[in-house]
Amino acid sequence: MGLALEILVVTLLTVAVVVAVALLVRHLWRERRAPHVAPPERRGLPIVLAHGVLGFDEMRVGGRQVVYFRGVAEYLQDMGAEVHRPRVPPVASVAVRAQRLAAYIRDLPGPVNIVAHSLGGLDARYAIARLGLDDRVASLTTVGTPHRGTPLADHAALLDRLKLHRLLGLFGLDVEAFFDMSREQVRKLNLLVPDVEEVTYLSVVGVAPAAGQIHPLLVPSHRYLADRAGPNDGLVPRDSQVWGEVVGEVQADHFAQVGWSRHFNATRLYGDLLRELRDRGL
Numbered sequence: 001m002g003l004a005l006e007i008l009v010v011t012l013l014t015v016a017v018v019v020a021v022a023l024l025v026r027h028l029w030r031e032r033r034a035p036h037v038a039p040p041e042r043r044g045l046p047i048v049l050a051h052g053v054l055g056f057d058e059m060r061v062g063g064r065q066v067v068y069f070r071g072v073a074e075y076l077q078d079m080g081a082e083v084h085r086p087r088v089p090p091v092a093s094v095a096v097r098a099q100r101l102a103a104y105i106r107d108l109p110g111p112v113n114i115v116a117h118s119l120g121g122l123d124a125r126y127a128i129a130r131l132g133l134d135d136r137v138a139s140l141t142t143v144g145t146p147h148r149g150t151p152l153a154d155h156a157a158l159l160d161r162l163k164l165h166r167l168l169g170l171f172g173l174d175v176e177a178f179f180d181m182s183r184e185q186v187r188k189l190n191l192l193v194p195d196v197e198e199v200t201y202l203s204v205v206g207v208a209p210a211a212g213q214i215h216p217l218l219v220p221s222h223r224y225l226a227d228r229a230g231p232n233d234g235l236v237p238r239d240s241q242v243w244g245e246v247v248g249e250v251q252a253d254h255f256a257q258v259g260w261s262r263h264f265n266a267t268r269l270y271g272d273l274l275r276e277l278r279d280r281g282l
Helices: 003-033 072-078 094-106 120-130 157-161 164-170 176-180 183-192 216-229 266-279
Strands: 047-050 058-061 064-067 112-117 137-143 200-207 245-251
Touching (some): 047 072, 047 094, 047 120, 072 266, 094 120, 094 176, 112 266, 120 137, 137 266, 176 183, 200 266, 245 266
Parallel strands (some): 047 112, 112 137, 137 200, 200 245
Antiparallel strands (some): 058 064
C-alpha cells in the first residue's frame, strides 16, 4: 500500500472515530436532558365523575362534542385511571338524580371513588346513605357542592308563590333541583343523609378569583352572594362547600372548577385529587 493511500485510510478511520465519538456524546447528552418518563401510576379504584345541576356527561352541539368535565376524563385516563361519566336528569330532585346515579354505579363491577361537582355531591351523599351504595363507594370527593345550600336557590320559593312550580310540572318539567339547593331544603336533607362510616368524605372548596377572571355570567351572582354570605364561587358560598376533610381550596369560579375557563387548570386539580386518593389506598 502506497504512503498516500495509507495516509488516506488513516485519515478516514480517524474521521470515522471522531464522528462516532461525537454521535455517542450527542446521544448521551440528549438522554441526560430528556425529561424523565415516570412509570405508569398505580391504577387504583375506578373514578365516577358526577355532574351538577343543568349538567350532562357529553353531548353534541353544532357537530362538536361537548363534555361537562372538560378534558378531565381524558387526563385521568392518561394517568391510568378507569373513568365513568354517568348522566342524571339535569334539573330533577336530588332523590331522583340519586336513584339514577345509584343504578349506574350498581352496574359497575366493583367499588368506586365518586368525584362530584356541585349538586352531584348531594346526589352522591343521598345515594350512599339512602340507596344502599355504602358498600359500593369507597370515597366521595365533592367540588363546589352546596352542602348547606345557597341563598340563590332560596328565591326558588317564589315559583311556589306564583304557582309556577305546579304549572311547570304539568308540562313534565321537573325543576326540583333548584328547590333542593335552598338552605332550608339542604338543612332537611342533611338530617336524612348522615355520613357512612366506611366511606371517606373529602371536599374541595372554590372561591372566585380576582375581577376579570370570573366568568361574566357569574359576576352578578358573585356580588350578590359576597354581600350576603361572604366568599363564594359565583353560585355557592365558600362555607357551604366544606364537607368531610377539606383537601384543597382553589381560586376558581363554579364553571372553572370543571374546566370552563382559561384562567384555571381544572385537569391539574383532578389529577391532584386522583393522586390524593391513590396515596390513601383508594
